[in-house]
Amino acid sequence: MRAYVFEPREKRQTSLALELENAGIEPLFVDEDFFESGLPPLTQPGNEVRAILIGESDNTHAQIRTVRKAGCANPVIVLRDFRNSQDTSAALDRGADDVIVSPIKGSEVVSRINSIIRRFHGHAAExxxxxxxxxxxxxxxxxxxxxxxxxxxxxxxxxxxxxxxxxxxxxxxxxxxxxxxxxxxxxxxxxxxxxxxxxxxxxxxxxxxxxxxxxxxxxxxxxxxxxxxFDLPAPKPQTPHSLHGAEVRA
CATH class of the missing domain: 1.10.10.10 (Winged helix-like DNA-binding domain superfamily/Winged helix DNA-binding domain)
Structure with a gap:
C-alpha cells in the first residue's frame, strides 16, 4: 500500500514514516507544490487507491478542497495533533474521508484506508x-x-x-x-x-x-x-445397462 504524505514539520516525518512503514504503507512525503502540480496523475484509473495523508497546518482545509476540486477520488485522511470537533467537522465537510488524532498508529491508518477504498468500489464487507x-x-x-x-x-x-x-x-x-x-x-x-x-x-x-x-x-x-x-453440467444421456447381470430391455 502506498500513500502521499504531507507533513510540514520535518521533525515528525521520521517517526511518522517508521510507523507507517511498519504497518505496510510506503509513504512518499510531498510538499506544498504537490497540491498545485502533483494531483492530475491521481485522476487516472488505478491511482484512486492511493491515500493522501494531510498533516495539520494552516492550509489543511484549502488543501482538501484543492484535492477534491481536481477530481481526485483518493482516500483523504487528516492527521491532527489534538481532538477538535469543530475543525474535524469542517475537514469532513470540505471533502476529507476521515480524521485521525495523535498518537498516529500505522495499523489504524491501514484499516481506515482499506475501509474507504472498499466502500468506494462498492464493497461494504471486509x-x-x-x-x-x-x-x-x-x-x-x-x-x-x-x-x-x-x-x-x-x-x-x-x-x-x-x-x-x-x-x-x-x-x-x-x-x-x-x-x-x-x-x-x-x-x-x-x-x-x-x-x-x-x-x-x-x-x-x-x-x-x-x-x-x-x-x-x-x-x-x-x-x-x-x-x-461452476455451471452444473447437463445430465448425461441414459444408456442401456445391466441389472443383476441381466440387460434391461424396453
Missing part, C-alpha cells in the same frame, strides 16, 4: 466471494476452496486491485499504475503478465475445480470472476 474464492480487503491472503493461498507482496497488490474490481474488466495499465506508479524503479509493463500468470497457477492449484479465475479480455485487460465451470 471481503468478497467469487465462486470458490474469498478475497479480503484487509491485507489477508485469499482463501480458495477452504485453503489459504500465500501470495507475495507484489502478487497481493495486483490481486487486491482485481478483487476490488471483481466482475469488471481492468486494463493492464490501470493495474500497473496502481502497483508501480509511485515507484522510482519501475519495471516493464510485461511484469503484470508474469504476475497474472503466477496468480492463475496458484488459484487453479488450490481450487477444487482447477478452474481459472482471472480472464484475459483481449485488447481490454483482465477480469476476476467466477468461471463458467
Amino acid at each position: 471481503s468478497v466471494e467469487v465462486g470458490e474464492l474469498i478475497a479480503f480487503f484487509d491485507g489477508r491472503d485469499p482463501i480458495v476452496s477452504g485453503a489459504r493461498i500465500r501470495l507475495s507482496k507484489r502478487e497481493h497488490s495486483i490481486f487486491q486491485h482485481l478483487a476490488l474490481n471483481s466482475n469488471k474488466v481492468i486494463s493492464k495499465n490501470a493495474i500497473y499504475d496502481a502497483v508501480y506508479g509511485m515507484s522510482a524503479d519501475q519495471p516493464f509493463d510485461k511484469v503484470i503478465d508474469v504476475y497474472i500468470c503466477k496468480l492463475r497457477k496458484k488459484i487453479a492449484a488450490a481450487a477444487s475445480s482447477g478452474a481459472q479465475y482471472i480472464e484475459t479480455v483481449h485488447g481490454r485487460g483482465y477480469k476476476l470472476s467466477a468461471p463458467d465451470e
Whole structure:
C-alpha cells in the first residue's frame, strides 16, 4: 500500500514514516507544490487507491478542497495533533474521508484506508466471494476452496486491485499504475503478465475445480470472476445397462 504524505514539520516525518512503514504503507512525503502540480496523475484509473495523508497546518482545509476540486477520488485522511470537533467537522465537510488524532498508529491508518477504498468500489464487507474464492480487503491472503493461498507482496497488490474490481474488466495499465506508479524503479509493463500468470497457477492449484479465475479480455485487460465451470453440467444421456447381470430391455 502506498500513500502521499504531507507533513510540514520535518521533525515528525521520521517517526511518522517508521510507523507507517511498519504497518505496510510506503509513504512518499510531498510538499506544498504537490497540491498545485502533483494531483492530475491521481485522476487516472488505478491511482484512486492511493491515500493522501494531510498533516495539520494552516492550509489543511484549502488543501482538501484543492484535492477534491481536481477530481481526485483518493482516500483523504487528516492527521491532527489534538481532538477538535469543530475543525474535524469542517475537514469532513470540505471533502476529507476521515480524521485521525495523535498518537498516529500505522495499523489504524491501514484499516481506515482499506475501509474507504472498499466502500468506494462498492464493497461494504471486509471481503468478497467469487465462486470458490474469498478475497479480503484487509491485507489477508485469499482463501480458495477452504485453503489459504500465500501470495507475495507484489502478487497481493495486483490481486487486491482485481478483487476490488471483481466482475469488471481492468486494463493492464490501470493495474500497473496502481502497483508501480509511485515507484522510482519501475519495471516493464510485461511484469503484470508474469504476475497474472503466477496468480492463475496458484488459484487453479488450490481450487477444487482447477478452474481459472482471472480472464484475459483481449485488447481490454483482465477480469476476476467466477468461471463458467461452476455451471452444473447437463445430465448425461441414459444408456442401456445391466441389472443383476441381466440387460434391461424396453
